[in-house]
Amino acid sequence: MHMGVSNAFPGGGVEPKVFKALLTMDPYVLVGDGTGDVRGIQQWMNERYVRRREFFIIPCGGQYSREVARALMLAIQYEIGMSDDQANGVFGPGTQQGLREHPLSVGSEGNWVLLFSAAMIFKQRSGVFFSSVFGSGLEAAVEAFQRFTRLSVNGRADFPTWASLLVSTGDPTRKGTACDCVTEITPDRARALRDEGYLYVGRYLTNVPGTTLDRNIKPGELETIADAGLSVYPIYQTYGGAASYFSEEQGVADALAAIDAYNHSVRAGIITGTPMDPASDADLWATWQQLNQDNVYCVSTVPHVHFHHAELIGAPRPSLDISEQGVLDLPTRYQGELDHPDAQEGGRRRLGLCRILEQYNAFMRNL
Known part of the structure; x- marks a missing residue:
């Protein structure tokens, strides 16, 4: 029954x-x-x-x-x-x-x-x-x-x-108005996209480490997109994806990093909230679930990690008037210890991204 x-x-x-x-x-x-x-x-x-x-x-x-x-x-x-x-x-x-x-x-x-x-x-x-x-x-x-x-x-x-x-894709023949672009939006490409009815284009903020595909947004590209009457949404992705990444150890490491960054931001008064316990399995699991499933939470955690790292290495809090060396130190520490060669290389690569982001922010501020 x-x-x-x-x-x-x-x-x-x-x-x-x-x-x-x-x-x-x-x-x-x-x-x-x-x-x-x-x-x-x-x-x-x-x-x-x-x-x-x-x-x-x-x-x-x-x-x-x-x-x-x-x-x-x-x-x-x-x-x-x-x-x-x-x-x-x-x-x-x-x-x-x-x-x-x-x-x-x-x-x-x-x-x-x-x-x-x-x-x-x-x-x-x-x-x-x-x-x-x-x-x-x-x-x-x-x-x-x-x-x-x-x-x-x-x-x-x-x-x-x-x-x-x-199905999540809906009608596979349905024409959309947004697209995800892995190549640079040139003036000709922007016009072609607009002529086809597209209004929104997604562009990547960085390349995936270990790959050869050059898909990150280029200097001046935002102006090209805006001049064509298109809107842009940024895409942040640092890993191409493989089942081997999703191990218990990696999950714990990612959750601990997010908890440390969150707690630092709470203590510093950057955000309001109750500090989490990094020794609590429940807090670790809840944080990993959010990192794994909530893209907004995942991206919004990054600045808290940078704030925390700034305190750890004795650097000033990230701001618009921070020196270029200060900008370099933060993504370097994000990749590992400041004196580690791999972390230094990762920091140098991401310095270009920081410059692009500042161009993006300046453009949005009409500066």
């Missing part, structure tokens, strides 16, 4: 899929921040699709998860008419074409409306009920979602709306 499969599997026997579900740690009662609406959808999907070969009993704890997202994709593929050999839970060409062939609007009824309202509920859209009838309330919620995702507002479950609900 809790799994929602009592009608699909009547009788007292234990079906293989039920037994498999019992061997997992998946919940089948409401847990944590789970909701009754989500749980009802989970039970409904189990009931309707559990006899399909690739559909296994999903959790019914009322929480949306990756497993539930895949189950929804499988359900859509089954309703499209895919066989068990075709349905794979992937948002591929066949699934996309099937969604294009099943638009919904006010007055639509049936399983497609149930699946669409389920997708809206999974995305925590307010005012949506799990229903087989597409009514005016669902239409209003769809319009709000379309405004939020910058889609054409029509209140219908068209393909772009389905795509934005199902």
Whole structure:
């Protein structure tokens, strides 16, 4: 009953899929921040699709998860008419074409409306009920979602709306207004981007150590971008990414550095707050989670690290009138000890970045 499969599997026997579900740690009662609406959808999907070969009993704890997202994709593929050999839970060409062939609007009824309202509920859209009838309330919620995702507002479950609900990329054919640029924005490139409808360009503040790709923003490039009527958003990335980086030791080191910097800024009165305990596993874990998941927190921690390092090496606090040697010492200490050759090389490389940032700030101050 809790799994929602009592009608699909009547009788007292234990079906293989039920037994498999019992061997997992998946919940089948409401847990944590789970909701009754989500749980009802989970039970409904189990009931309707559990006899399909690739559909296994999903959790019914009322929480949306990756497993539930895949189950929804499988359900859509089954309703499209895919066989068990075709349905794979992937948002591929066949699934996309099937969604294009099943638009919904006010007055639509049936399983497609149930699946669409389920997708809206999974995305925590307010005012949506799990229903087989597409009514005016669902239409209003769809319009709000379309405004939020910058889609054409029509209140219908068209393909772009389905795509934005199902995958993070949304409609892969949708034309955007922002782009991430790894090469210099020249005047010709800026004009070409603007002519194609782009309004925002992302440019990197530094190159990734150990790589040969020269992608950092160049002197004068901000003026070129502004002259073309474009806006820029800076991108800070110092590591290209590999699974080997994410070790327990690296996580502890990153968290300790962030905690030390934060505590120094609190003690110095730069920010308000309560100092954290670097010996506390809870504080270390919470800080590492923020560093790993919150880009704003991660970037905003860097100046506190510099403030802390300035105190450690007896340098003045970073300011607009700091000497160039003082500017050099801070990124050097950021890389390691001042007398370490690798740290010195890292500091010299980042001195150019500091100059670029000052040009950026001066430009923003209209100096």
